[in-house]
Amino acid sequence: MPVTMINEATHALSIRAGAVSGLIFDMDGTMIDSMPSHAQSWIAFVQQHGIDIDVADLMRRTTGRTGAECMCELFQRDLSFEEAWGFIAIKEQMYRDLFAPVFAEVAGFKQFAAQTLQRGLKLGVGTAGDRHNIAFAMQHLQLAVPPHAIVGGDEGLPGKPEPAIFLEAASRMAIRAGDCIVFEDAPLGIEAARRAGMRAVAICTTHSAEELAGPHVIAAASNYLELIESEFLETLHVATA
Structure with a gap:
């Protein structure tokens, strides 16, 4: 599917409205095709x-x-x-x-993550997966640079759609919630991003763009190759220290 940039008139402004300091990724179905x-x-x-x-x-x-x-x-x-x-x-x-x-990543994730860091953005992970699944994923992904923060589902926080996991990821990266964009493949995660006051990008590996829609969802794509091709990162106003 082509990248859906939500509504050129009003909602597309949300991509550029407010500086972006970090991206937070769900893990299963978002980073890895699990x-x-x-x-x-x-x-x-x-x-x-x-x-x-x-x-x-x-x-x-x-x-x-x-x-x-x-x-x-x-x-x-x-x-x-x-x-x-x-x-x-x-x-x-x-x-x-x-x-x-x-084992497979969601297509283009590692390249997209590297470009995220190159643009001066922090990278976090907010997942309901436990520490064993996180370690398994990271061992297989072999990211050149580890995420700035990883929050898992066995740390005593409530799962999605509660916003706690995403809010904790932002806190550990020392970033305001509103300066983060969440990448999610599941409706409960999309709702958690809304409750956290974060914008979201729908990664449509397991659900359709319609199932992942919301007023805070600024784009939808099947994978990260589509986001790279559309120059999604280049549309963001990256915060400067």
Whole structure:
């Protein structure tokens, strides 16, 4: 799909309105093309536990929420911290085992990240994934320069659509929330960006641009090659110290 720049008249001004100091990326489905492997691991996990559930619907309702929140939703009861994270450890190991042989970034992410840094912008990660999935992703991505901040879903913060993960990423980068742009592939993440007072770019790997629309969404693209081709970064007014 071509990059959709939202509304030339009014909303396109939001790209240039206000300086931009940093970009915050969700991880799964946004930095890495991992959602098919997550789906496969959920299917294997529910089968292992004899749970009859529509996995696609479960993922629509939970993608962006923390592992503990997802497990409480799956089992339809409150789980202790230890029980919830015990389950998620099993499920996420299944995911990593499935994804490792076919690991792939969302097309153009590493190039886009490098260009982000070259333009003087900070780069953060705000994900509901736990520290093990984060380490797995970073090991495989092999970014030339690590992100300025990484916030994960096992740090005690509420998952998306609550804004806490994105707000913490901005805080760790010492950037005002309004000076950040979030890149997201899921509706709960897009809503979390709105609640954080941040602009957003929809990465349409798992959802359509229409499903990821919002008054704060300034662009939509299938991948980062499209954003590079459209010179998206060049449209931004980068803050100067």
